[in-house]
Amino acid sequence: xxxxxxxxxxxxxxxxxxxxxxxxxxxxxxxxxxxxxxxxxxxxxxxxxxxxxxxxxxxxxxxxxxxxxxxxxxxxxxxxxxxxxxxxxxxxxxxxxxxxxxxxxxxxxxxxxxxxxxxxxxxxxxxxxxxxxxxxxxxxxxxxxxxxxxxxxxxxxxxxxxxxxxxxxxxxxxxxxxxxxxxxxxxxxxxxxxxxxxxxxxxxxxxxxxxxxxxxxxxxxxxxxxxxxxxxxxxxxxxxxxxxxxxxxxxxxxxxxxxxxxxxxxxxxxxxxxxxxxxxxxxxxxxxxxxxxxxxxxxxxxxxxxxxxxxxxxxxxxxxxxxxxxxxxxxxxxxxxxxxxxxxxxxxxxxxxxxxxx
Numbered sequence: 001x002x003x004x005x006x007x008x009x010x011x012x013x014x015x016x017x018x019x020x021x022x023x024x025x026x027x028x029x030x031x032x033x034x035x036x037x038x039x040x041x042x043x044x045x046x047x048x049x050x051x052x053x054x055x056x057x058x059x060x061x062x063x064x065x066x067x068x069x070x071x072x073x074x075x076x077x078x079x080x081x082x083x084x085x086x087x088x089x090x091x092x093x094x095x096x097x098x099x100x101x102x103x104x105x106x107x108x109x110x111x112x113x114x115x116x117x118x119x120x121x122x123x124x125x126x127x128x129x130x131x132x133x134x135x136x137x138x139x140x141x142x143x144x145x146x147x148x149x150x151x152x153x154x155x156x157x158x159x160x161x162x163x164x165x166x167x168x169x170x171x172x173x174x175x176x177x178x179x180x181x182x183x184x185x186x187x188x189x190x191x192x193x194x195x196x197x198x199x200x201x202x203x204x205x206x207x208x209x210x211x212x213x214x215x216x217x218x219x220x221x222x223x224x225x226x227x228x229x230x231x232x233x234x235x236x237x238x239x240x241x242x243x244x245x246x247x248x249x250x251x252x253x254x255x256x257x258x259x260x261x262x263x264x265x266x267x268x269x270x271x272x273x274x275x276x277x278x279x280x281x282x283x284x285x286x287x288x289x290x291x292x293x294x295x296x297x298x299x300x301x302x303x304x305x306x307x308x309x310x311x312x313x314x315x316x317x318x319x320x321x322x323x324x325x326x327x328x329x330x331x332x333x334x335x336x337x338x339x340x341x342x343x344x345x346x347x348x349x350x351x352x353x354x355x356x357x358x
Contacts, residue, residue, distance in 0.1 A: 027070045032131030034077055035062050036094050051080040089197035091162035095169025100177055103130045109240035112233040117225030126244050133163050149217035151266050155313035164190050168218050185220045189213030191318040212320035257292045265307045272331035275300045309345035316354045323350045
């Protein structure tokens with residue numbers, strides 16, 4: 001299945017960076033985001049069938065529970081929706097409508113967990129089952145704070161605000177469903193610039209906002225994790241988790257090692273981890289990790305370079321850090337070494353990439 005996208009300078013940059021990356025066209029993601037997007041359009045009386053033109057998908061196919069879509073296809077539909085509606089806060093509008101029921105078996109597993117912390121960990125561990133278009137991690141950011149952090153799988157600056165809004169708004173909607181309407185996070189940080197509809201963030205999230213931040217993450221007080229859930233049911237929780245695991249096909253299980261390596265690299269880019277370091281953090285031997293990556297058709301150095309390039313482009317598009325600071329952020333103490341590496345990865349200098357994005 002293929003898709004088309006509207007011409008845009010940054011789209012060309014995305015395509016050039018991805019090259020032959022098989023993840024971009026792999027149809028392995030449940031179409032949940034597209035389902036919620038089209039449901040919103042229909043409730044507004046909007047025609048959305050044309051959003052699927054050239055994507056290899058139809059709106060009717062979204063009702064098929066076995067359907068899996070590629071990032072390329074999903075991106076094409078979302079881009080058309082953004083152009084058709086002209087609504088900069090479309091991701092926020094989609095995410096805030098979602099409920100635990102929107103996540104199917106994963107929502108049931110979260111709802112029947114013992115505590116909010118357990119529900120949060122279940123959701124993060126199995127976020128791909130819900131059709132998430134960003135990778136998600138759970139992080140400690142201080143002695144009394146934890147965070148849900150989102151990491152782009154691709155450097156896709158035009159879509160990043162939509163994807164972050166959909167993810168964080170739906171996460172907050174679910175948290176309030178579990179904990180009550182009075183729940184508010186401590187703060188929300190996103191790497192992109194302040195959008196025109198920033199007031200909608202203030203109204204919905206009810207917390208401190210940081211635009212142009214170093215990370216995309218929503219932070220909450222650690223005390224919320226111990227909050228017991230009145231809907232806890234240990235048997236149902238186990239059953240629903242087992243069914244969630246069954247939704248991973250063989251290729252998905254194989255690719256999970258790649259996702260694990262990516263998550264560790266993103267969390268330790270400043271330290272420039274090598275293959276033995278990552279293997280140790282995964283409690284594996286270096287030989288086993290190398291073999292499992294090879295079975296997935298991947299090489300550690302290529303994964304490391306791609307993760308660094310995507311993170312550098314994300315920060316360049318955010319515009320808050322200097323080129324030298326971005327180099328430090330991804331493990332280069334020498335700015336010249338960073339500039340050479342960045343040009344090798346992307347074919348352009350960091351400053352040119354920033355000007356191109358602007």
